Amino acid sequence: MSTGAAHAREVTVDLPSxxxxxxxxxxxxxxxxxxxxxxQATVKYWNLPRAVEGCLKAGLPAxxxxxxxxxxxxLERASRLVRESGLRVSxxxxxxxxxxxxxxxALDDNRRAVDEAAELGAPVLVMVVGGMPEGDRDxxxxxxxxxxxxxxxxxxxxxxxxxxxxxxxxxIFCADRAVLSTLGQALDVxxxxxxxxxxxxVDAYHVWWDPQVWxxxxxxxxxxxxxxxxxxxxxxxxxxxxxxxxxxVGDGHADVGALRRAVDAAGYDGDVEVEIFNEQLWxxxxxxxxxxxARRHVQYVI
Numbered sequence: 001m002s003t004g005a006a007h008a009r010e011v012t013v014d015l016p017s018x019x020x021x022x023x024x025x026x027x028x029x030x031x032x033x034x035x036x037x038x039x040q041a042t043v044k045y046w047n048l049p050r051a052v053e054g055c056l057k058a059g060l061p062a063x064x065x066x067x068x069x070x071x072x073x074x075l076e077r078a079s080r081l082v083r084e085s086g087l088r089v090s091x092x093x094x095x096x097x098x099x100x101x102x103x104x105x106a107l108d109d110n111r112r113a114v115d116e117a118a119e120l121g122a123p124v125l126v127m128v129v130g131g132m133p134e135g136d137r138d139x140x141x142x143x144x145x146x147x148x149x150x151x152x153x154x155x156x157x158x159x160x161x162x163x164x165x166x167x168x169x170x171x172i173f174c175a176d177r178a179v180l181s182t183l184g185q186a187l188d189v190x191x192x193x194x195x196x197x198x199x200x201x202v203d204a205y206h207v208w209w210d211p212q213v214w215x216x217x218x219x220x221x222x223x224x225x226x227x228x229x230x231x232x233x234x235x236x237x238x239x240x241x242x243x244x245x246x247x248x249v250g251d252g253h254a255d256v257g258a259l260r261r262a263v264d265a266a267g268y269d270g271d272v273e274v275e276i277f278n279e280q281l282w283x284x285x286x287x288x289x290x291x292x293x294a295r296r297h298v299q300y301v302i
Contacts, residue, residue: 015292016280017251023299025291028059036297037062037090039230039275040069043286048073050286052085058290062088062271064230065120067113079119090271091165091201091228092122098149099130099142099179106130110153118160124227125157126165126201131176143179147189150198158197165227166190167201170209172242183207183216190225199227202263203275205246208234208254214262221266229263231256231301232276239279246276249296260301272301 012021026033038060040051048069055063063082070078082089095113098106110125117125129146136142150164157164166186169178180186183200190198200220207213220226234254235247249256260272274293281289 012291014248014250014295015284015289016248016278021292021295023295026059026294026298028057030059032298032302033059033294034061035270035272035302036060036294037064037088037271037273038290038293039064039091039093039273040066041093042274042276042281042293043289044277044282046286048078049081052081052087054286054290055087056085057287058294060087060290060294062090062273064091064093064228064271064273064275065089065122066093067116070116070120075116075119079121082120088271089120089122090273091124091126091230092117092120094126094128094167095153095164096127096167096178097130098146098153099133101133103145103149107149107152111156114153114157114160114162117162122162124163124165124199124201126167126228128167128169129178129180131174131179139174139179146179147192150189151192154193154197163196163227164198165201166198167203168206169203170206173206177243182210182212183220184212187216187220187225191223195224199225201228201230202226202259202268203228203230204249204254204256204259205230205232205234205275208256208259213259217259217262217266221263221268224267226263226266226268226270228270228273229260229268230273230275231260232274244277244279246278248276248278248281248292249274250300257300257302272297 233247233252235252
C-alpha cells in the first residue's frame with residue numbers, strides 16, 4: 001500500500017460536497033458547540049433513539065424534534081429518552097396548516113401537537129401555517145382565516161407553557177405550505193399576542209433573500225419574539241421538489257453568519273438549529289453529516 005493511498009483515506013471531507021474539510025471537527029465539550037442543535041429532519045432516516053445517540057456522540061447539546069419520529073416510539077418513551085439524555089429540546093416540528101377546509105380538525109391536531117410539545121419539554125411549537133386550498137385564490141381571505149384559527153389556538157398553548165413560533169416560508173411555498181412569506185408578515189400576525197404566546201422563527205433558507213430581513217430581525221428582537229434560529233443554505237440548481245433544495249451551510253448563497261450576528265444583536269441567545277432537507281444527506285452516514293454541520297457551524301456561523 002502506498003503512502004499516498006493511506007494519506008488519501010485520512011482526508012476528512014464535508015458532506016454532501018465531498019470537498020476536503022477546511023477546519024477540524026470540534027470535539028465534545030468544545031464551547032463553540034454550546035448553542036448547536038440538530039433538527040431531526042437533517043437525519044431523516046434515523047429514528048429518535050439514534051438521533052439522540054448521534055447528538056451525544058458528537059457533543060451537541062440540543063435537538064429539534066419532529067412529531068413523526070416521536071410517534072414512532074410513543075410520546076412517553078420519547079419524553080423519557082430525551083429527558084434522560086440531558087439534551088435540550090430546541091423546537092418541536094410542527095404545527096400549523098390552519099388554512100384547509102376542515103378548521104376543527106386542524107385545531108384538534110394542533111392541540112395534540114401542543115400537548116406533545118409540553119410533554120417533551122419543547123418551549124416552541126414551530127408553526128407552518130398552511131397554503132392555499134385547492135381552487136381558492138383569495139389570498140387575503142385565506143390569511144385572515146389563518147389568523148383567526150391561530151387566535152383560537154393561542155390560549156390553549158399558553159396554558160401549557162408552549163410558545164407558537166410562526167415560520168415564514170420563501171414565497172415559492174406560498175401556494176402549498178405557508179401564506180406567510182416574510183418575517184414582517186409573520187410579525188404582523190404575532191404582534192396581536194404577547195411575546196410569550198406567539199413568536200417567529202428565523203430560518204435562513206426562507207429569509208436570506210428579503211431586503212427587509214435585517215430591520216425585521218431587529219423588530220422581532222425588540223419585543224423578544226425570536227422563537228428559533230434555523231440554518232442551512234440556498235443551493236442551486238433547485239431540485240424538482242424545491243423543499244429538498246436545502247444545502248449544508250457554506251455550500252450556497254445565504255450569508256448565514258450575518259443572519260446569526262443579526263439575531264444575536266437583536267437579543268436572541270437560544271440554539272442555532274441545523275435543519276436541512278436534502279436527499280443526498282439523508283442517504284449519507286448520519287454521524288458524518290453531524291460532523292460536517294459542526295465544522296460548518298464553526299467555519300461559517302459563529
